[in-house]
Amino acid sequence: MSTSAERISYNELEELIIWINHIHGFDFRGYSRASLKRRVTRIMDMYGLQLFDLKGILVNDHSFFEEFIVQITVNVTEMFRDPSFFRSVKEKVVPYLSSFPRVKVWNAGCSTGEESYSFAILLKQEGLLDRSFLYGTDINPRVLEVAKTGVYSLSNMKQYSENYLLTGYPGSMSDYYTAQYDAAAIHHELKKNTLFSVHNLVSDEVFNEFQVISCRNVLIYFNSDLQRRVLQLFYDSLCSFGFLCLGAKESLRSFDSAGKFRIVDKSENIYQKIG
Numbered sequence: 148m149s150t151s152a153e154r155i156s157y158n159e160l161e162e163l164i165i166w167i168n169h170i171h172g173f174d175f176r177g178y179s180r181a182s183l184k185r186r187v188t189r190i191m192d193m194y195g196l197q198l199f200d201l202k203g204i205l206v207n208d209h210s211f212f213e214e215f216i217v218q219i220t221v222n223v224t225e226m227f228r229d230p231s232f233f234r235s236v237k238e239k240v241v242p243y244l245s246s247f248p249r250v251k252v253w254n255a256g257c258s259t260g261e262e263s264y265s266f267a268i269l270l271k272q273e274g275l276l277d278r279s280f281l282y283g284t285d286i287n288p289r290v291l292e293v294a295k296t297g298v299y300s301l302s303n304m305k306q307y308s309e310n311y312l313l314t315g316y317p318g319s320m321s322d323y324y325t326a327q328y329d330a331a332a333i334h335h336e337l338k339k340n341t342l343f344s345v346h347n348l349v350s351d352e353v354f355n356e357f358q359v360i361s362c363r364n365v366l367i368y369f370n371s372d373l374q375r376r377v378l379q380l381f382y383d384s385l386c387s388f389g390f391l392c393l394g395a396k397e398s399l400r401s402f403d404s405a406g407k408f409r410i411v412d413k414s415e416n417i418y419q420k421i422g
């Protein structure tokens with residue numbers, strides 16, 4: 148049993164995970180337990196629910212399950228998050244991209260879309276946007292609705308503008324959005340080749356072939372077995388000599404990459420498919 152302060156024990160969490168998989172077909176078994184426990188506790192606190200009530204409402208109210216998915220995922224993101232990553236893409240990946248007739252970019256776990264639009268700006272700066280297509284996917288349909296609108300809070304743009312300047316690109320972030328009251332609307336030219344849709348990295352399959360896959364700040368929520376499966380999915384989804392961009396926090400550690408990938412940037416964890 149858990150104490151009321153603890154809300155849910157690790158054993159109860161295991162039961163809940165199996166139960167959700169049976170009822171809703173969402174498989175959280177490969178997620179890090181510490182983060183899941185925090186999120187479930189938060190949901191129970193928000194709605195004032197005990198575990199018994201939470202199970203009842205999850206089975207009877209489909210819209211609550213949607214809310215549960217929204218709340219269980221961590222959706223923090225920024226435009227040009229970790230500017231050194233984008234500098235590395237610019238210096239070490241872009242020179243190869245010109246040799247591909249089409250550039251398809253997959254942002255897996257794109258949250259509210261800022262990362263996809265950052266890539267769109269980078270490709271525009273490099274004169275590649277017209278022959279590029281950007282796919283942003285996420286497990287959480289609610290964040291994808293925001294991504295599709297491309298409208299963000301104007302107050303966030305200050306941080307995003309600072310990030311943009313650190314990428315070393317000319318001009319400013321404000322060249323890419325129109326301010327309307329307290330909102331910033333991303334320009335249509337960045338949206339027209341961008342598509343957002345639901346894709347679950349745990350259970351969904353290869354859906355296209357990509358020149359670039361970027362998946363940052365997502366694998367940290369997965370255990371090493373699930374990381375391995377997702378990295379295999381990325382390998383299978385890349386064209387020959389395509390690039391996998393994981394960012395500073397994640398690497399190919401849990402994947403047998405020998406003969407499959409070469410390291411392009413060790414600190415930003417950017418790899419090129421070679422096998």
Ligand SMILES: C[S@@+](CC[C@H](N)C(=O)[O-])C[C@H]1O[C@@H](n2cnc3c(N)ncnc32)[C@H](O)[C@@H]1O
Pocket residue numbers: 220221222223224225228255256257258259262284285286287290346347348349362363364365368
């Ligand atoms: C912290 S955000 C990262 C956003 C962006 N990539 C970045 O680095 O700023 C993690 C995202 O991964 C998504 N996610 C979690 N599990 C997923 C899964 N199984 N399949 C697809 N996306 C998932 C979450 O919904 C969330 O939007």
